[in-house]
Amino acid sequence: MDWLGKVNWGEDGLVPAIAQEASTKRVLTLAWMNRESLARTAATGEAHYWSRSRGRLWRKGEQSGHVQRVLEIRLDCDEDVVLLSVEQAGGIACHTGRHSCFFQKLENERWVTVEPVLRDPKEIYGR
């Protein structure tokens, strides 16, 4: 598919993908995509990423149920960053049980946690 070829995949075959919540416009997370994950995301309407730590394709929410329904896919000017507009199932994008992964805020040269855990990760993932 030609549209996949237009993406400037990195040397490792990946590009960063930002997930932004459609309703709140909050930036939820940044994950990585390879060609297959972007193709599956477009085909299924659900966010698929490439897990660098596990070295495998990963359907967001496959374990947690916190899937991301994708409303829109955008590409940046350099064609090396993807932006997804999503609906976040369960209102939890982060593996820590928080709404967004960006819960640490810089205040006076310290990172301060400014968002609550909405659900205990032990409940989400089991023990």
Place this chain on the structure above:
Amino acid sequence: MDWLGKVNWGEDGLVPAIAQEASTKRVLTLAWMNRESLARTAATGEAHYWSRSRGRLWRKGEQSGHVQRVLEIRLDCDEDVVLLSVEQAGGIACHTGRHSCFFQKLENERWVTVEPVLRDPKEIYGR
């Protein structure tokens, strides 16, 4: 500074940094930061990035005047992605003269340009 040490810099010493416009919540751009660019961003309140193509520190807007005033700096759960909340001078973040770098939208397996050029890049950067 300890807060800089908490960031999980990549093997190349960089992390992705997302700039989100405070007023509109639009994601404007993704650029890269090294330790020095994040330190300068925090110290000056203006976004500084690391230009991978030019191999040097880069104060956003140094040529174009389209500086980004930084209102908030966040870090994600894995401590390897930065999120900036910014005011975008001139309302133009993209070197193509558009508001946001994410102006290409996937429609029916094609990337379609869905945002206008607000100012000719030749005017912004000179010839």
